[in-house]
Amino acid sequence: MSNFFSSKRVYGESWEVVDSRKFEDEEVALVKHAEVVPSQFGLSVCFFMKSGGKTFVPLSRDSELDAGDEFPMKDARILTLERDGETIERVEEA
Numbered sequence: 001m002s003n004f005f006s007s008k009r010v011y012g013e014s015w016e017v018v019d020s021r022k023f024e025d026e027e028v029a030l031v032k033h034a035e036v037v038p039s040q041f042g043l044s045v046c047f048f049m050k051s052g053g054k055t056f057v058p059l060s061r062d063s064e065l066d067a068g069d070e071f072p073m074k075d076a077r078i079l080t081l082e083r084d085g086e087t088i089e090r091v092e093e094a
Helices: 025-029
Strands: 016-022 031-039 042-049 054-058 077-083 086-092
Touching: 025 031, 031 054, 054 086
Parallel strands: none
Antiparallel strands: 016 077, 031 042, 042 054, 077 086
C-alpha cells in the first residue's frame, strides 16, 4: 500500500532566493519610468518602456513601497526564487 500523501502537492513551503542582482545599466536604459501598481496577487512594478508598451513584474513581499510610488531601478534588485523545482522572479528596492 502506498502512502496517501506521497502523490499530493504540499503547499506553504517557503520560497528560497537563489539569485539576486542589480539591474544592468543597459536594462535601466530601456525603461522610461517604473511605478508600483496594484495587481491580482499584491503589488507589481509596471515598467514603461522607452520603445513603447509596458511590462509587469511582481514586487517582493518584503518591499515597503506602495501603489503609486516610483520604483528606484538604479538601486533595485532582481530576485530569483525557487521552490520544488519552480522558479519565479520578483523585484525589490535596495
